[in-house]
Amino acid sequence: MNSVIKVSNLVKKYKNVDAVKGINFDVKEGEIFGFLGPNGAGKSTTINMICTMLPSTSGQITINGYDVEKQKDKVRGSIGIIFQENTLDEKLTANENLMLHCRFYNVPKDKRHERIQEVLHIVDLIDEQNQRVEEFSGGMKRRLEIARGLLHYPKVLFLDEPTVGLDPNTRAHLWKYILKLKEQEGITMFLTTHYLDEAEVSDRIAIMDQGEIIAIDSPTALKDELGGDLIELSTEDNDQAIQEIQDKVTGADVTVNGDTIHLKVDSSDAFISNFIKKLDIPITTLNIRKPTLNDVFLAYTGRNIQTNDE
């Protein structure tokens, strides 16, 4: 598969900080590329550089074969961006917002009406198209922004925290639309999100921390790398429990995360019954699960993604 975005040796230096320290990655055509990292990791800086909004210090970015520094207009025409915050004109109707977008992106005059109806259909806003955006609910606004981002048939759609601030129901609904897009249009998507369950839809995920990309792989591969199962338990006396585990139990990787003890084991089936017999301290809670992306995140960055939330 061809690469739609190529980033090589990308660096951004501010006066005191190196926000991005020479990163490299490719985004392949048709994939959903998840971009994760705690706040301050350099995620936004990277995206702004890719979207022509911020000049880089050094390095090269090409999108759809165009150089981001030298062919800004071509790059801008090749991408669609759904910003984290609302960027609709609320005083105008949905239709007017879309029409303006067509004109900014030079969509051929005779195709405009047809395309507007097409994208409105995808996000189910056909009947509301002549209402002013200020009358829309949060979810409807997001859907309209997604529709707008698609109008000029971009090669890559950037989704920056597309569901932030929405209730779970609306989030799920919105994801239905986004996945429908991927299936029907085969559009390449560049996704950032704080919700790790949402990042699971990605074909590949890059984890960024302190200006560097520390892992790139499919969600499954990233989780498999951590391996095995995760046992979370809490006991009446965690300190003593850890002591006992270290003395008596082999084949487990022990970490403490707040009030719970985490044991990483190759296979919980073989391990668990034996383990419980060996422990004298009464167990208060016990939970066995497969590693999630948050565990991957924790393993790479030493932080939970959510606790670093704004």
Added chain:
Amino acid sequence: MEGIIAIWQRDLIKFLRDKARLFGSFTMPILFLLIFGGGLSGTMETMMTQNLDVGGDFNYIEFVFPGIVSMTLLMTSVFSAMSVIEDKDFGYMKEILVSPISRVSIAVGKMAGAATVSTIQGIMLFALIPLLGLNYDWISLIQVIPFMFLLGAALSGIGLLFASFINSTQGFQLIVNIIVLPMVFMSGALFPINGMPGWLDVIVKLNPVTYGVDVMKKIMIDVDQLSMTVRETMGLNLTVFGRQVTVFEEILFILAFTALVIAIATLSFKRANA
């Protein structure tokens, strides 16, 4: 071109939908017309024609009306540039900046929008002409409209410059108020600017509004019929470096000024990353 029209049209639609703005911006010029045209006209006439034998030829309201139209143009066009700050606040500027539309088009579109809005407001003031007992030739009124648009464009550029480095609407209003009123007073809009002390004269001659007001007056008032003394009294013999300027030169100056602010505004949109 398409982009310019789109940006222009958007600002125009928003202006026409905002009824409060449409009528609210009339209060100031009407207030000035009432104060200067009604209340002060006798005093001003006496003051301006002191020691001069102009008889009944001089009508202050006729003198001040084009000035007040220019003032309306100035205020409306500068304040219309506030839409740039609002667009930044409400995020829409991002949508514009990430699109392939050229940065010059953004500046020109915003400027054309402000110029159109201010021209509409200026034309609406024409409705007061019969009420004020004034008699302008309707051909000269039509002739002045394209110039009003040009002046509106030039002056909105001043607003765009401020909008490029001020990030709050409150701050913008404050700064613009500080700038706009002196520009009105130092332009000959409300009273003639003959015989100003040297340093004030420099400000007057640098002020683009001065030339705008002068051209407006020269087009709207039938200058040829006025005696030399009345012209002098009205300040219609504007001189720069001791040389009387022509309408053509003044328009050229305003065009050059407009081109300059477009260039600066374009640069500010180039480096903006909203």
